Amino acid sequence: MWPFSKQEKRIATSDPFLGEFLGARWQGRADIEKASGHAxxxxxISVIAENLASVPLKVYRKTADGGREAATDHPLYAVLHDQASATLTAFEAREWLLASALTYGNGYAKIERNGRGQVTGLSPLVAGSVTVEKLTTGRLRYKYAKSDGGTETLLQDDVLHVRYRTKDGILGMSPIQIASAAFGLAxxxxxxAGAAAENAFRPAGALVFPDKLAAGTGPGSKENVITKFKERFLGQLKANEVMVLDGGAKFETFQFSSKDSEFLESRKLSNLDICRVYGVPPSVAGITDDATYSNIGEESRALVMRCLAPWAKRVEMAMTIQLLSPEARKTLFIEHDLAGLMRGDLTARYSAYRIGREGGWLNVNTIRGFENLSNIGPDGETYVQPLNMGLVGANDNRAKVEDQQ
Structure with missing residues (x-):
């Protein structure tokens, strides 16, 4: 239609970074960098990343009897357990990868391989510097913007990609952007609260003059009075200044405190909302208002079962697919050992060991291994069996009694 020769074209995208760049607006918008700095x-983020990075992540080999054994001879074992790259330990690399996925929804690491195609290193990449493209073949291509200004192109087999919840199977979504309203309010x-602290938590007020002030910005004008008042009395370091008002001026405060507006309670609710987004129990995040001696232990176990276990499985599956070939996956698999996080206190552990020992499925050396103690030799490999348990008829002496008669 004249005078417009072209029709408007719209592009639908779920990328939050592109939306922010193009000026998209939505209610409760939250900046990822600023929101991740919220206490x-x-x-x-630290609780999830540090706890998962601290537990053993091993490559296991399936045995013929249906069990497992640590594949310590595999090159990938040392990458996940000891040193991920020339400059990063395995803990640091895994923590970086998890923190990136928890913050931006995507965690990337460049895969280094030897001549046999085996993984020999993982180098995490800055999430904001990676763009992902889907090729016509259905596979993905990654472009990494280096700090020196160059660009490195990597194929799907060269990148370990850990995603949070995804809509398109290509990019994960940031938890902060998904719950942007909750983070924006917080x-x-x-x-x-920072603005109130800057003014020493003094309520705002009004300067009341009996006569109309002069116009403009000169001496005695409204703008001049406001400017001089702010310079003299507003700010945390000027909280104890003596205020002298002449010419019939009065200062009337607006008595609207944080308590009246339930501001502190509202901040507590916002903090709880953030814990709900990440699935972290409040006491684990340092919110101990309703914490007791008993429920702290239950919340610690809930952290492992409801929060860390799903994230562990997310990382395990991504690593299994990207770091092990289809042929290797027939005999090898990657798994976190979360048992250490579920261990109770000394009394609870020893009670559990006693049950396992007397029940016949734990021996002395296995129990000592759980406590990081050395084994005691062949004597510790024996198993016990309760006297009232055994095979049916194995201890039946009736036949011998009948023969003697």
Whole structure:
């Protein structure tokens, strides 16, 4: 239609970074970098990343009897357990990968291989510097913007990609962007608290003059009075300044405190919302208002079962697919050992060991291994069996008694 020769074209995208760049607006918008620096959000990210990075992540080999054994001779074992790259330990690399996925929804690491195609190193990449493309073949291609200004192109087999929830199977979504309203409210409250602290938590007020002030910006004008008042009395370091008002001026405060507006309670609810987003129990994130001696232990176990276990499985599946070939996956698999996080106190552990020992499925050397103690030799490999348990008829002496009669 004249005078417009072209029709408007719209592009639908779920990429939050592209939406922010093009000026998209939505309610409760939250900046990822700023939101991840929120105290509760930072603690939730650290708890998940540090705990999962601290537990053993091993390559196991399936045995003929249906069991497993640690594949310590495989090159990937040392990468996941000891040193991931020339500059990063396995803990640091795994923590980086998890923190990136928890913050941006995507964690990337460049895969280094030897001449036989076996993985010999993992180098994490900065999430914001990686773009992902889907080729016509259905496979993915990654472009990494280096710090020196260059660009490196990597194929799907060269990148370990850990995603959070995804809509298109290509990019994961950031938890912060998914729950942007909750994070936006928490950040707004944090900014408001900072502004109140800057003014020493004094309520705002009004300067009341009996006569009309002069116009313009000169001496005695409204703008001039406001400017000089702010310079003299507003700010945390000027909280104890003596205020002298002449010419019939009065200062009337607006008595609207944080308690009246339930501001502190509202901030607590926002902190709980952030814990809900990441699935971290409040006491684990440092919110101990309702914590007791008994429920802290239950919340610690809930952290492992409801939060860490799903993230562990997410990482395990990504590593199994990207780091092991289809042929190797027939005999090898990757798995976290979360048993250490489920261990109770000394009394609870020893009670469990006693049950296992007396039940006949644990021996002394296995129990000592759980406690990081050396074995005691062949004597520790024996198993016991309760006297009232055994094969049916194995201890039946009736036949011998009848023969003697």
């Amino acid at each position: 509760v959000a930072h603690r939730c 950040l707004a409250q944090q900014d408001q």
